[in-house]
Amino acid sequence: MACHRHVEGQSADERPVAFEFARVTVVRAGRRVLDEVTAQIPAAGITVVSGPSGAGKTTLLRLCNRLEVPDAGTVWYRGRSLEELDPLVLRRRVGMVFQRPTPFPGSVAGNLAVASPDAGTEEMTTALTRAALDPGLLGQEARTLSGGELQRMCLARTLVTGPETLLLDEPTSALDEQPKRVFESTARDLAAQGITIIWVTHDGAQVRRIADRNYRLRDGHLTLAAAGEARP
Amino acid sequence: MNTTVSWLGLAISLLLVAVAAGISWWQRLGLQRQILIAAARALVQLLLVGAALTLVISPDRSIWWSWLWVAGMLGYAATVARRRAPGVPHLLTLALASFTAAAVVTLGVLFGLHVFPLTGRTLVPIAGMMIGNSMTATVLAGRRLTDELRDKRDEVEARLALGQPSRQAATPYVRGALRAALTPQIETTRATGLVFLPGAMTGLILAGAAPLQAVLVQAVVMFLVLAATATTTVVIALGLIRRLFTPDHRLVYLPTPADH
Numbered sequence: 001m002a003c004h005r006h007v008e009g010q011s012a013d014e015r016p017v018a019f020e021f022a023r024v025t026v027v028r029a030g031r032r033v034l035d036e037v038t039a040q041i042p043a044a045g046i047t048v049v050s051g052p053s054g055a056g057k058t059t060l061l062r063l064c065n066r067l068e069v070p071d072a073g074t075v076w077y078r079g080r081s082l083e084e085l086d087p088l089v090l091r092r093r094v095g096m097v098f099q100r101p102t103p104f105p106g107s108v109a110g111n112l113a114v115a116s117p118d119a120g121t122e123e124m125t126t127a128l129t130r131a132a133l134d135p136g137l138l139g140q141e142a143r144t145l146s147g148g149e150l151q152r153m154c155l156a157r158t159l160v161t162g163p164e165t166l167l168l169d170e171p172t173s174a175l176d177e178q179p180k181r182v183f184e185s186t187a188r189d190l191a192a193q194g195i196t197i198i199w200v201t202h203d204g205a206q207v208r209r210i211a212d213r214n215y216r217l218r219d220g221h222l223t224l225a226a227a228g229e230a231r232p
Numbered sequence: 233m234n235t236t237v238s239w240l241g242l243a244i245s246l247l248l249v250a251v252a253a254g255i256s257w258w259q260r261l262g263l264q265r266q267i268l269i270a271a272a273r274a275l276v277q278l279l280l281v282g283a284a285l286t287l288v289i290s291p292d293r294s295i296w297w298s299w300l301w302v303a304g305m306l307g308y309a310a311t312v313a314r315r316r317a318p319g320v321p322h323l324l325t326l327a328l329a330s331f332t333a334a335a336v337v338t339l340g341v342l343f344g345l346h347v348f349p350l351t352g353r354t355l356v357p358i359a360g361m362m363i364g365n366s367m368t369a370t371v372l373a374g375r376r377l378t379d380e381l382r383d384k385r386d387e388v389e390a391r392l393a394l395g396q397p398s399r400q401a402a403t404p405y406v407r408g409a410l411r412a413a414l415t416p417q418i419e420t421t422r423a424t425g426l427v428f429l430p431g432a433m434t435g436l437i438l439a440g441a442a443p444l445q446a447v448l449v450q451a452v453v454m455f456l457v458l459a460a461t462a463t464t465t466v467v468i469a470l471g472l473i474r475r476l477f478t479p480d481h482r483l484v485y486l487p488t489p490a491d492h
Contacts (some may be wrong), residue, residue: 066480066481067389067392068482069480087482088481091395092394092395095394098386098389098390098393100386102386102387102389104387104390104391114391114394114396115394154390157394158394161395
């Protein structure tokens with residue numbers, strides 16, 4: 001029986017599991033984007049999902065914070081089926097950074113306030129620092145930031161809600177090499193602080209730099225890449 | 233004193249149509265046919281409506297015939313709104329709901345509080361003004377909101393991903409759509425009397441009413457239109473939000489319209 005495994009969110013070997021996919025199928029425009037995907041994503045470290053574009057990586061990620069729902073199968077988060085979790089609560093526990101930066105109109109502080117209206121300067125400063133941004137940027141108009149700063153502001157905006165998991169959807173694909181490396185090391189630090197990270201990318205070199213484990217998504221099927229292909 | 237237009241007068245006024253057609257011919261615009269057909273069509277439609285209205289609003293007929301007429305206008309306006317904004321989902325039912333809400337508010341104030349006596353003669357034209365303007369506002373607000381949510385999907389989903397409920401995530405775009413739909417009406421209201429003399433007032437003065445009386449009626453009509461536009465757009469916007477988001481706070485897929 002598979003069910004008892006889910007109860008405490010523990011895998012058979014007692015390592016905490018963040019997400020579990022049980023025969024998850026997503027059909028879009030007649031195509032099986034995900035085809036009975038079954039997998040466990042551990043809570044610790046950075047889990048990378050790689051694969052060619054159009055393989056369904058983004059869809060897989062969006063299932064995790066319920067921006068999309070599967071046509072069949074179940075997604076579990078820390079032992080609870082997503083269907084029984086309040087999506088608004090889930091999305092504050094599971095934050096997301098999108099492929100393209102999505103600044104809201106207004107200042108950096110205003111952007112963080114959208115995420116957490118009650119946050120004071122101290123909490124905002126902490127969030128910016130964790131995202132490797134200068135707290136002096138708080139008063140600056142968000143749209144004047146550079147691409148790398150903007151994407152880290154989106155990360156800070158998510159961090160200010162205090163998430164336990166981060167979903168990163170090719171967050172560095174629009175960035176140059178240097179800001180890309182800054183974002184990667186920032187994510188590493190967050191993982192070290194105990195935040196679960198699921199990172200979607202199609203950049204092979206990036207996979208080798210950041211992955212604690214690497215899932216490959218191809219033709220709707222998710223497979224764990226051999227140990228030698230991921231960071232030990 | 234009463235000014236009336238005779239049938240001969242109407243025939244003579246066709247000279248004005250001939251002027252428009254003549255200019256088209258002279259400047260080789262190729263619009264003569266369209267001008268003539270449009271004028272003929274308008275004349276036939278107006279005569280038919282005039283005949284129907286004569287039946288409906290005659291004093292010895294039950295007011296229910298007028299209400300039936302209003303219901304007919306309402307239904308027709310809803311189908312026109314849907315046709316003019318095909319990219320907006322569920323617009324037919326939403327338009328019906330919003331027109332009904334606007335009717336309750338405006339007719340309730342005007343007739344309930346006895347600004348006008350409730351007769352077919354007042355009900356039908358007042359409801360016509362209300363529905364006509366509501367229809368334009370519905371199309372504007374519905375289109376704008378749907379376009380915004382489709383074009384700024386990334387931004388909307390970023391708000392949802394931060395745990396905002398769909399109603400809250402949509403608020404900036406709802407405001408934008410409401411402003412876009414209401415602003416032209418506010419501009420018109422502000423310029424009334426200075427820049428142009430509105431139709432109702434012009435008609436009344438031509439028909440021989442005292443200018444002050446015409447002005448009072450026109451003012452009431454302007455306020456009616458303002459309230460109708462505001463009521464319609466807010467019902468459309470909030471109703472659309474309920475349909476463009478799922479109960480579990482996801483934004484539904486919005487196809488890009490092919491040619492609108």
